[in-house]
Amino acid sequence: MSREDGFTIVELSFACLLLLLVTGAGVTAIRHYWKVRSVEAAQDALVADMKQVQARTMSESHPRLYGLRLSPGSTPAAGTYGVVRFDYGTQTCTEIERHTFDGGAYVSAASFAVLNPGPTERCRAQIAGAGTDQFVFLFARGSATAGSATVATAGVSKTRGVTIDGITGRVARS
Numbered sequence: 001m002s003r004e005d006g007f008t009i010v011e012l013s014f015a016c017l018l019l020l021l022v023t024g025a026g027v028t029a030i031r032h033y034w035k036v037r038s039v040e041a042a043q044d045a046l047v048a049d050m051k052q053v054q055a056r057t058m059s060e061s062h063p064r065l066y067g068l069r070l071s072p073g074s075t076p077a078a079g080t081y082g083v084v085r086f087d088y089g090t091q092t093c094t095e096i097e098r099h100t101f102d103g104g105a106y107v108s109a110a111s112f113a114v115l116n117p118g119p120t121e122r123c124r125a126q127i128a129g130a131g132t133d134q135f136v137f138l139f140a141r142g143s144a145t146a147g148s149a150t151v152a153t154a155g156v157s158k159t160r161g162v163t164i165d166g167i168t169g170r171v172a173r174s
Helices: 009-060 119-126
Strands: 064-071 080-087 092-099 105-112 134-138 147-153 159-164 171-173
Touching: 009 064, 009 080, 009 105, 009 134, 009 147, 009 159, 009 171, 064 105, 064 119, 080 105, 080 119, 092 119, 105 134, 119 134, 134 147
Parallel strands: none
Antiparallel strands: 064 080, 064 134, 080 092, 105 147, 147 159, 159 171
């Protein structure tokens, strides 16, 4: 009698099922990691753009003022932001560029002090669709409009914040 070594169909099925479960758990963990990382990257991008706008205001100085227009929303298409320029001489506000975050992140909330009368109300009136948007302006003297913004990604409960101190103009992660 010869004995043949090998695996039964039950053993092979069990090994395939185990492999499928481990792979599924790994894919889910990696997907969650990338979504959390996209929120952190969005926070970093927002901080970097605020600091860049602050440097631009300091280099060009009066009568130009630069800031960000934040359009909070609940989706990446709605929760965008842009760079604006306000000219005190002509009292005009222009949106220079518009940004979206990579990885499905978006601005989910924002609240900044209103400079009224002044740049905030002028920008809301002069830029199409900006009636309820939030504006943060960074002044050449180092101060800013105080407030905060929150970025999020769909499907993940993690959010990240950015705050600006009105007196010092310091931009910080929160």
